[in-house]
Amino acid sequence: MVFNLLHVAVREALKERGIEEPTEPQAKAIPEILEGNNVLIIAPTGSGKTEAAMLPILSKMLEQGTENAGIYVLYITPLRALNRDLLDRIRWWGERLGFRVDVRHGDTDKADRQRQSKTPPHILITTPEMLQAVMTGRRLLGHLKEVRWVVVDEVHELAEDKRGVQLSLALERLRYHVGRDFQIVGLSATVGSPVEVAKFLMGVGRPFKIVMVNVVRNMQLDVVRPWPSEEDVKLAESSGLFPDVVARLRLIKKLVEENRSTLIFVNTRSMAELLGFRLSYLFPDLPVAVHHSSLSKMVRVSVEERLKKGDLKAVVATSSLELGIDIGHIDLVIQYISPHQVTRLLQRVGRSGHRLTAVPKGVIIGEDINDVMEAAVVVKLAKNGFIEPTQIPYKPYDVLVNQIVAFLLLKPRWRLEELYEIIKRAYPYRDLTIEELRRVVKFMQDLYPRLATYFEDSDTVARPRGRGFYRYFYETLSMIPDERQYAVINSKTGELVGALDESFIAEYGNPGVKFIFRGRPWLITEVDDRSIKVVEVSDPSGAIPSWIGEEIPVPYEVAQEVGRLRRRVREGATPEDIAREYHVNEETAKHIVEEVKKHEGPLPDDKTVVVEQFRENVVIVHAAFGTLVNRTLGKLLGELLIRLLEKPVGVHQDPYGIIIQTSEALAAELVTEQLEKLAWMEVREIAELIKTALVKSGSFKRRLLHVAKRMGAVDKEADVYSVSMSKLVEAFSGTPVFDEALREALERDLDLSHTVEVLQRIKAREVKILYSPQPTYLGEVLYEKLSHRLEIIPPERLRRLVLDSTKARLLNYTMLGVCLECGWYGLVRVGEVYELRCPKCGGENIGVVRVVRSDNLEREVRRNYEEVKKTAEILRRYGWLGLYVLASRLPLEAVQEVLAQLDGADINAVTERIQELEKEYLKQRLLD
DNA sequence: GACCTGCTGCGGAGTG
Numbered sequence: 055m056v057f058n059l060l061h062v063a064v065r066e067a068l069k070e071r072g073i074e075e076p077t078e079p080q081a082k083a084i085p086e087i088l089e090g091n092n093v094l095i096i097a098p099t100g101s102g103k104t105e106a107a108m109l110p111i112l113s114k115m116l117e118q119g120t121e122n123a124g125i126y127v128l129y130i131t132p133l134r135a136l137n138r139d140l141l142d143r144i145r146w147w148g149e150r151l152g153f154r155v156d157v158r159h160g161d162t163d164k165a166d167r168q169r170q171s172k173t174p175p176h177i178l179i180t181t182p183e184m185l186q187a188v189m190t191g192r193r194l195l196g197h198l199k200e201v202r203w204v205v206v207d208e209v210h211e212l213a214e215d216k217r218g219v220q221l222s223l224a225l226e227r228l229r230y231h232v233g234r235d236f237q238i239v240g241l242s243a244t245v246g247s248p249v250e251v252a253k254f255l256m257g258v259g260r261p262f263k264i265v266m267v268n269v270v271r272n273m274q275l276d277v278v279r280p281w282p283s284e285e286d287v288k289l290a291e292s293s294g295l296f297p298d299v300v301a302r303l304r305l306i307k308k309l310v311e312e313n314r315s316t317l318i319f320v321n322t323r324s325m326a327e328l329l330g331f332r333l334s335y336l337f338p339d340l341p342v343a344v345h346h347s348s349l350s351k352m353v354r355v356s357v358e359e360r361l362k363k364g365d366l367k368a369v370v371a372t373s374s375l376e377l378g379i380d381i382g383h384i385d386l387v388i389q390y391i392s393p394h395q396v397t398r399l400l401q402r403v404g405r406s407g408h409r410l411t412a413v414p415k416g417v418i419i420g421e422d423i424n425d426v427m428e429a430a431v432v433v434k435l436a437k438n439g440f441i442e443p444t445q446i447p448y449k450p451y452d453v454l455v456n457q458i459v460a461f462l463l464l465k466p467r468w469r470l471e472e473l474y475e476i477i478k479r480a481y482p483y484r485d486l487t488i489e490e491l492r493r494v495v496k497f498m499q500d501l502y503p504r505l506a507t508y509f510e511d512s513d514t515v516a517r518p519r520g521r522g523f524y525r526y527f528y529e530t531l532s533m534i535p536d537e538r539q540y541a542v543i544n545s546k547t548g549e550l551v552g553a554l555d556e557s558f559i560a561e562y563g564n565p566g567v568k569f570i571f572r573g574r575p576w577l578i579t580e581v582d583d584r585s586i587k588v589v590e591v592s593d594p595s596g597a598i599p600s601w602i603g604e605e606i607p608v609p610y611e612v613a614q615e616v617g618r619l620r621r622r623v624r625e626g627a628t629p630e631d632i633a634r635e636y637h638v639n640e641e642t643a644k645h646i647v648e649e650v651k652k653h654e655g656p657l658p659d660d661k662t663v664v665v666e667q668f669r670e671n672v673v674i675v676h677a678a679f680g681t682l683v684n685r686t687l688g689k690l691l692g693e694l695l696i697r698l699l700e701k702p703v704g705v706h707q708d709p710y711g712i713i714i715q716t717s718e719a720l721a722a723e724l725v726t727e728q729l730e731k732l733a734w735m736e737v738r739e740i741a742e743l744i745k746t747a748l749v750k751s752g753s754f755k756r757r758l759l760h761v762a763k764r765m766g767a768v769d770k771e772a773d774v775y776s777v778s779m780s781k782l783v784e785a786f787s788g789t790p791v792f793d794e795a796l797r798e799a800l801e802r803d804l805d806l807s808h809t810v811e812v813l814q815r816i817k818a819r820e821v822k823i824l825y826s827p828q829p830t831y832l833g834e835v836l837y838e839k840l841s842h843r844l845e846i847i848p849p850e851r852l853r854r855l856v857l858d859s860t861k862a863r864l865l866n867y868t869m870l871g872v873c874l875e876c877g878w879y880g881l882v883r884v885g886e887v888y889e890l891r892c893p894k895c896g897g898e899n900i901g902v903v904r905v906v907r908s909d910n911l912e913r914e915v916r917r918n919y920e921e922v923k924k925t926a927e928i929l930r931r932y933g934w935l936g937l938y939v940l941a942s943r944l945p946l947e948a949v950q951e952v953l954a955q956l957d958g959a960d961i962n963a964v965t966e967r968i969q970e971l972e973k974e975y976l977k978q979r980l981l982d
Numbered sequence: 983g984a985c986c987t988g989c990t991g992c993g994g995a996g997t998g
Contacts, residue, residue, distance in 0.1 A: 132990090132991065133991070134991090134992080160992065168995095171995080171996075182992080183992045183993055184993080184994095188994090190994065190995065191996065192995075192996070193996070194995075194996095215990095217991070298985075299984085299985060321986095321987090321988065321989080322986080322988055322989080323989080324986080325987085328986075346990095347990065347991085372988090372989055376989085376990080377991095391986085394988095421986080524994090528995095529993085530993090531992070531993050531994075532992035533992080534990090534991055534993090606988050606989075607988085839987095
């Protein structure tokens with residue numbers, strides 16, 4: 055019994071808690087940690103991982119003593135919300151055993167921070183970013199000298215991210231600072247590459263043990279595709295929804311009612327809103343709420359608490375509830391629509407049933423038949439033990455720059471060789487050469503303001519003079535880029551039509567571009583740093599859908615397996631075979647078989663690419679290679695065809711096919727030839743070709759900008775609108791900024807290595823290319839899916855669409871309200887009638903300031919206080935109408951003037967006048 | 983024949 059190995063005081067505390075039996079990860083991990091090993095614990099959220107790590111550490115603290123003042127344990131989690139949950143959990147043990155436990159992150163107030171630096175806690179819970187800051191304080195650095203244990207929670211989340219790379223270098227720096235090694239315990243959900251993740255956590259050359267709990271083994275997984283019953287049809291008629299939709303909603307209701315507590319995961323925020331809306335619309339008595347990142351922190355916390363208390367029976371969530379935030383016990387997870395990836399499925403379903411004996415239960419509800427096939431494949435892969443491999447960023451230069459600055463803050467001068475030896479121990483930089491490091495350091499010297507000074511003769515790097523150096527560091531504590539949102543404003547009416555992401559603006563945000571938004575075509579007339587102005591047009595031809603980005607990427611392995619499933623059916627597998635092999639019920643299996651059989655002609659599968667002459671000017675390449683490979687292939691084919699034809703070539707793709715379209719005729723044979731040509735190209739040539747195509751894209755500009763900001767080469771305030779693409783590319787070409795942006799794009803947006811593998815299989819004739827002179831069934835399905843994006847919705851359908859329409863994007867339009875009398879501040883929702891009284895002191899002198907999506911409201915208040923004061927007057931005089939005014943982006947002075955003229959007029963008159971004013975204003979700006 | 987069209991995360995210290 056492993057608990058007997060623990061210190062007697064810990065055992066007594068266990069008894070007090072009523073814990074008698076260890077969970078599986080605890081039983082396996084406790085002895086290893088007690089022996090002093092570095093350990094990575096892989097087990098689902100809620101299986102007692104925190105205690106598995108902390109009980110032996112507490113036990114060792116009691117044995118070894120903690121006489122010196124200082125921090126003995128660092129507990130790092132990627133979320134502030136987890137920090138808070140853990141504080142409650144660990145503090146209980148601290149109180150029993152005589153250790154101070156504290157938390158420190160962006161929301162921690164000044165008094166607490168000061169208290170901590172004077173009287174350090176024995177155990178400090180914090181975020182990776184705050185660790186960066188903590189390591190610059192003289193006093194706190196002294197406290198850190200005592201660090202003996204570091205626990206990193208949710209390692210899988212950090213390992214794939216630059217945040218994690220930053221942490222890996224911070225831990226190496228911490229080791230240098232304390233002058234010895236410390237014991238590391240990592241906690242992770244199920245991952246595809248446990249050894250890689252462990253190496254990432256521990257650093258190069260340090261031994262470790264991995265403790266793994268097999269989650270899939272007793273996970274209960276089902277894929278269902280409900281068919282409408284008579285009752286569903288009836289309800290559909292009365293509710294105005296479609297029978298299929300009603301069938302799915304009623305299935306969800308039934309499942310929610312059968313269980314005590316259910317999590318419903320969806321893939322997008324708008325789907326969360328839509329599903330939440332429809333459930334409460336059809337079943338007003340069903341206690342369901344919605345949870346995603348566009349909702350304010352207050353709303354989210356309240357949803358979490360109501361679920362925990364049992365006031366809510368279910369929550370519809372995006373990945374916002376994937377990590378281990380405490381929401382109490384969950385009996386069932388519903389995944390609405392295919393999760394696309396095995397890791398996502400396991401992580402999400404793993405949130406249910408975590409008591410010792412409870413079985414995690416997951417039901418995937420498929421939407422259409424393709425969706426069901428993919429879901430079945432994901433389940434099969436999971437059951438077979440497949441998980442997508444973990445991709446750890448490979449020696450990113452931007453994080454390196456950031457951390458060299460941090461090293462220079464710790465010690466003002468370094469021999470490059472010494473620095474190099476430390477950096478190389480961080481796993482992402484295992485292959486870094488000293489020449490590369492020197493190049494990056496020289497680049498830092500060339501920046502203005504300088505981020506480093508390099509001395510050639512002694513080969514040393516030193517801290518530069520001046521404030522710019524410190525400013526850069528404190529402004530760049532985080533590797534997460536600030537993503538801006540742009541208001542879409544109807545320049546005729548001045549109405550706020552909605553909001554678009556930076557990614558769309560980067561790619562297409564130019565005057566003259568036509569795009570589809572909220573079901574209608576619009577023309578961009580003007581773009582500035584916060585909004586785009588548009589006019590409605592009638593002709594949708596050539597318009598770009600505003601949601602142009604694809605869905606969550608479907609991995610290569612999943613897409614290939616879907617191809618194999620098609621082949622199984624073509625080779626004569628019966629519904630019974632399919633049901634057995636793919637864990638779907640027989641009804642679903644029967645439909646899968648029927649669907650595949652509808653396809654006549656050559657069938658695209660895992661080993662067959664079919665090039666189809668779909669229209670005279672449209673060629674479809676059926677390829678079951680997944681999102682990233684198809685995107686790469688699409689770019690390559692597009693680039694070759696543009697060179698050949700010297701005219702525009704449109705390329706769209708999804709995980710199972712690529713659609714190529716030209717203005718004039720395009721022969722399928724020509725596309726086949728290009729594919730063959732690619733298969734015979736050298737890898738180096740392919741890489742060059744893809745780089746050429748990549749650099750042209752707007753998304754590359756965006757990456758370049760983010761990277762440049764992280765490297766201190768571009769001001770933090772710059773945005774995709776204010777910086778010219780060509781200048782950016784020109785300025786950074788040949789520098790580490792450019793190299794890093796390219797590397798990141800190749801690593802995240804494309805998949806060159808699997809593409810090369812596919813091309814080699816084509817060359818070796820393991821993958822056949824077949825030709826179809828006519829449109830096929832699967833071609834129709836694919837074309838339909840990608841082309842109806844451009845469809846215009848007739849007015850009679852618009853009403854329902856508006857009724858359903860999600861406010862997810864508009865929810866981002868939250869404003870910050872500040873009471874100028876008592877200092878209260880909080881979020882104010884645009885468009886809601888707002889009581890202009892301070893909830894705290896009742897005062898009416900409240901100011902509002904620009905859209906924020908920040909949890910750190912205090913900082914926003916500090917930054918924007920002057921603007922807040924200006925708006926307060928407008929609001930006090932014009933009530934909630936003032937909010938509308940402020941959201942309309944008219945200059946404040948102009949609004950003030952008109953409102954003063956119309957003082958006392960009724961609201962409609964004022965609204966009308968403001969709209970007129972906006973029109974004039976916009977017209978004038980257009981003429982300018 | 984319509985329903986839908988990627989998510990999440992962070993943010994100075996210590997002294998004056």
